[in-house]
Amino acid sequence: MIRVIKSIPYNIKKAWKSIIRNLGASVSSVFAVTITLILIMLFAVAAFNVSSFTKNIETHIQVLARVDAIVEESQIPELEAQLKAIDHVVDVRYSSASEQLDLLIQDEKSKGKYNSFKNSNPLPAAFYVDADQGKNVANIKKQILKIDGIMDANYGGDSVNTMIKGFNSIRLYGGVFIGALSFLAMFLISNTIKINIHNRREEIAIMRNVGASNGFIKAPFLFEGIFIGIFGSIIPILLTIFGYGFVYDALGGNLLTSMFKLLPPIPFVLYLSGILLVIGILVGFIGSLLAVNKNLKWKR
Amino acid sequence: MIDFVGVSKTYPNGVHAIKNMTLHIAEGEFVYLIGPTGSGKSTFIKLIDGEEVPDQGTVTVVNTNVGKLKFKKVPYYRRNIGVVFQDFRLLPNLTVFENIAFAMEAIGENKHDIRKRVREVLQLVDLEDKGRCFPRELSGGQQQRATIGRAIANRPKVLVADEPTGNLDPEKSSEIMRLLERINEEEKTTIVMVTHDQQLVDTFKKRTIALEEGYIVADMMKGGYINHE
Numbered sequence: 415m416i417r418v419i420k421s422i423p424y425n426i427k428k429a430w431k432s433i434i435r436n437l438g439a440s441v442s443s444v445f446a447v448t449i450t451l452i453l454i455m456l457f458a459v460a461a462f463n464v465s466s467f468t469k470n471i472e473t474h475i476q477v478l479a480r481v482d483a484i485v486e487e488s489q490i491p492e493l494e495a496q497l498k499a500i501d502h503v504v505d506v507r508y509s510s511a512s513e514q515l516d517l518l519i520q521d522e523k524s525k526g527k528y529n530s531f532k533n534s535n536p537l538p539a540a541f542y543v544d545a546d547q548g549k550n551v552a553n554i555k556k557q558i559l560k561i562d563g564i565m566d567a568n569y570g571g572d573s574v575n576t577m578i579k580g581f582n583s584i585r586l587y588g589g590v591f592i593g594a595l596s597f598l599a600m601f602l603i604s605n606t607i608k609i610n611i612h613n614r615r616e617e618i619a620i621m622r623n624v625g626a627s628n629g630f631i632k633a634p635f636l637f638e639g640i641f642i643g644i645f646g647s648i649i650p651i652l653l654t655i656f657g658y659g660f661v662y663d664a665l666g667g668n669l670l671t672s673m674f675k676l677l678p679p680i681p682f683v684l685y686l687s688g689i690l691l692v693i694g695i696l697v698g699f700i701g702s703l704l705a706v707n708k709n710l711k712w713k714r
Numbered sequence: 715m716i717d718f719v720g721v722s723k724t725y726p727n728g729v730h731a732i733k734n735m736t737l738h739i740a741e742g743e744f745v746y747l748i749g750p751t752g753s754g755k756s757t758f759i760k761l762i763d764g765e766e767v768p769d770q771g772t773v774t775v776v777n778t779n780v781g782k783l784k785f786k787k788v789p790y791y792r793r794n795i796g797v798v799f800q801d802f803r804l805l806p807n808l809t810v811f812e813n814i815a816f817a818m819e820a821i822g823e824n825k826h827d828i829r830k831r832v833r834e835v836l837q838l839v840d841l842e843d844k845g846r847c848f849p850r851e852l853s854g855g856q857q858q859r860a861t862i863g864r865a866i867a868n869r870p871k872v873l874v875a876d877e878p879t880g881n882l883d884p885e886k887s888s889e890i891m892r893l894l895e896r897i898n899e900e901e902k903t904t905i906v907m908v909t910h911d912q913q914l915v916d917t918f919k920k921r922t923i924a925l926e927e928g929y930i931v932a933d934m935m936k937g938g939y940i941n942h943e
């Protein structure tokens with residue numbers, strides 16, 4: 415262990431020399447890591463924000479239960495009590511038929527065309543039933559429908575579901591795409607290391623002749639891969655830290671409506687930067703490991 | 715120190731480089747390996763340092779069954795074996811001092827020990843004043859002495875040299891021979907040296923093993939024949 419730590423400066427020096435010596439290939443590998451990580455970053459920003467949107471929507475989820483026309487005013491409190499008794503219901507609010515009509519008239523989209531219904535209101539009264547969590551809403555709706563005196567029950571679940579489904583497929587294709595990019599970056603790094611191994615064949619042959627262990631010969635190349643990964647993550651991390659903050663401020667913290675609240679930059683960008691760095695290092699390490707395991711065995 | 719028992723080596727291309735070879739080299743011996751080109755001398759050397767594995771028989775060096783060594787274990791075994799080549803193989807961008815130190819760094823020796831031992835070695839190979847020179851600034855003989863210095867830096871028990879004087883004129887060759895004799899005597903290193911140089915073999919008389927087409931055709935102790943059946 416002590417020996418491993420002691421050898422770090424030596425390996426860093428070697429890795430650095432090797433990168434300089436083969437600058438073209440090194441720079442293109444760094445570039446590949448940079449592109450990959452930027453895409454991963456954009457994807458992660460979208461993914462984390464959408465999942466926080468859906469959480470927000472779900473936590474506010476509400477069922478609109480409309481009352482049968484035959485139900486008398488006097489029966490309303492009893493209905494309300496029944497609704498409140500359903501599991502996972504946190505709040506029930508009564509809205510009279512006239513209030514429902516007022517809402518409809520006030521809705522901008524209706525442009526006053528319902529004004530004439532004021533004298534003979536065809537709308538039923540309704541209850542707004544709040545669920546504790548989005549996942550319980552569907553079940554609450556079922557329970558509501560069993561109650562006598564309820565005409566129907568609806569919630570905005572379908573649009574949320576569509577959104578989640580839509581995003582899941584983006585996640586799938588995006589994930590595949592990013593996976594492919596990571597492989598490309600790994601391949602480029604692996605190739606760079608391969609070239610470097612080739613350039614240093616003579617030196618490696620001598621190391622073998624004097625009895626250098628495999629680990630000793632491998633280590634500088636692994637460090638080189640890790641370096642490439644770290645260098646490749648610099649730009650994506652800067653973009654994350656400054657770019658996300660900028661976009662967040664420019665949009666005022668919301669995407670289109672206040673229902674879609676963006677994640678605040680702190681601590682989100684810090685986590686994301688950490689993730690990007692780790693991915694960069696892993697891609698570099700695995701890339702060089704592949705090259706080392708394949709190309710250092712030409713001579714016993 | 716070195717034991718071949720029924721050793722055969724066939725390369726993937728079908729060439730039988732070594733055929734059913736049995737021989738013993740004792741600790742501290744100095745042995746010449748001679749024979750025409752293609753007779754298997756280099757292959758013999760590679761079987762000793764573990765670069766090649768026999769496909770029949772066993773090669774035992776320093777109590778190690780060399781052919782059975784796992785890839786990972788080869789380096790540790792090889793610290794017992796110093797190797798010298800005809801074409802020197804010094805690293806051009808390192809000084810003589812650094813080239814010799816390199817062999818010790820490669821096996822993880824500490825800086826202090828390295829400095830001490832490299833000075834000692836430079837003295838032994840008579841290059842004390844050339845430590846700061848780069849290989850290109852040295853004559854052929856000096857480069858070969860630097861290579862020998864590198865080969866013995868880790869105090870190997872066996873030194874194998876594949877035509878170490880092949881690129882040198884007779885005077886420089888004698889110089890190298892005297893150096894190898896000194897290493898053989900002072901460091902008690904067992905030496906196996908491949909050579910084509912009949913004059914050298916005649917001047918510095920040693921046990922001489924002659925190969926032909928992969929067989930030992932003669933094993934002579936300082937000119938006298940040893941029966942080898």
Ligand SMILES: Nc1ncnc2c1ncn2[C@@H]1O[C@H](COP(=O)(O)OP(=O)(O)OP(=O)(O)O)[C@@H](O)[C@H]1O
Nearest residue numbers: 725726727729731750751752753754755756757758
């Ligand atoms: N790596 C290899 N692959 C295939 N055949 C080989 C290999 N190395 C050597 N040979 C063959 O094995 C035989 C013995 O070769 P070796 O190099 O041991 O001869 P040598 O005695 O050292 O010759 P020289 O005096 O020319 O150096 C030759 O026929 C050679 O062509």
Ligand SMILES: [Mg+2]
Nearest residue numbers: 755756757876
């Ligand atoms: Mg040869």
